[in-house]
Amino acid sequence: MALTREDCARLDEADPLTHARRRFILPDGVNYLDGNSLGALPGGVAERVEAMVRQEWGIGLVRSWNTAGWYESPGRIGRKLAPLLGAAPHQVTVTDTISVNLFKLLVAAIRLRPGRRTIVAEQGNFPSDNHVVDSVARMHGMTVRYVPAGAVAAAVDDDTAVAELSHVSYRTAEIQDMAQVTAAVHARGGLAIWDLAHSTGAVALALDDSGADFAVGCGYKFLNGGPGAPSHVYVAQRHHAALDQPLTGWFGHAAPFKFEPGFARADGIRAMLCSTPQMLANTALEAALDAFDGIAMHDVQAKGRALGDLMIRLHDERLAPLGCDLATLRDGARRGNHVSITHAAGYQVMQALIGRGIIGDFRAPDVMRFGFGPLYVRHVDVWDAVLAVEDVLRSGAWQAVPLPGPDAVT
Ligand SMILES: Cc1ncc(COP(=O)(O)O)c(C=O)c1O
Structure with missing residues (x-):
């Protein structure tokens, strides 16, 4: 009927x-019906952003980096959204954009697998991902092997440093089996980076249990964080000690306000930061996440x-x-x-x-x-x-x- x-x-x-x-x-x-390009506006966000502008910026001024929790906001927001990723909280931060974070993660992964000359990437992935993959490969004199998402597991070999693919395809919405693909990449000694742009806030995720190495996700789609909301990035705890991402700006420094020459990497997930957090955008995203309370x-x-x-x-x-x-x-x-x-x-x-x-x-x-x-x-x-x-x-x-x-x- x-x-x-x-x-x-x-x-x-x-x-x-x-x-x-x-x-x-x-x-x-x-x-x-466009939550996968820009999520709708959650109630309370406008008021929170207005209060941030009027009180924290307007009156608190530069003091708000300490008194209003601005300095800590990338990690704090990461901890708030970690449960949506199935991730222990200290492995997630918000910062920059998907493409920028992907660049950092690809280079970091390649540095963790010296001597390997191949990147396996998803044919037909969101173009920005593959533009970044191509550029990183050129920088490192590596070869990219493009295969459909479903063939990534079989395409990795002993020369593969890293495989990068979307968990949910932006076109077909097909979900890849994160645990199975990651295990196949690990079996050949490689690392896996997952693009969660169409996953976070949309489907149940279990990054820790899936053994994922790295992931990037979107703040402005299913998380409803507003246009240009910061991306989030996940780095599994086991990679924190050796994490060496290439955009070594002062916010990823262990002691940015000591202004010492030479780069000393911050501990943990904070090493994924590069620059001053974009506080208007962070404030909107942090408030927007309340929509997931109890869900x-x-x-x-x-x-x-x-x-x-x-x-x-x-x-x-x-x-x-x-x-x-x-x-x-x-x-x-x-x-x-x-x-x-x-x-x-x-x-x-x-x-x-x-x-x-x-x-x-x-x-x-x-x-x-x-x-x-x-x-x-x-x-x-x-x-x-x-x-x-x-x-x-x-x-x-x-x-x-x-x-x-x-x-x-x-
Ligand atoms: C699957 C996927 N990856 C990457 C991006 C690029 O995101 P950004 O603009 O944050 O770099 C998008 C944007 O829609 C996307 O859908």
């Missing part, structure tokens, strides 16, 4: 995360899976006959929290949807991507989005959208 909107409303009533939607400020008339990550993953299953079912019933196809896995057990639907006019369809307040994103050449912030997206939102796609296609409304669009960000 075909689903109805009432069926979806009943699923929302039974959803253990229904209450979490009230933790967010969602504009009227907007159906927000179990297996509920989050189950909700994302249910929303994805629903969209796929509705796609099959309503959109496949109209020229759409799926670019995401059907198997919910191996799928993260987004669904990618392809259509030859995907760009125009997405623009038409955005015009109706249904916001997803577009990934060239033809992918309409819908990301489900599991704390605030409802089953009825998925229903409404699919029916809107159906209407845009059936009515031909997409044909009124000019190509190419004027916006730099899709």
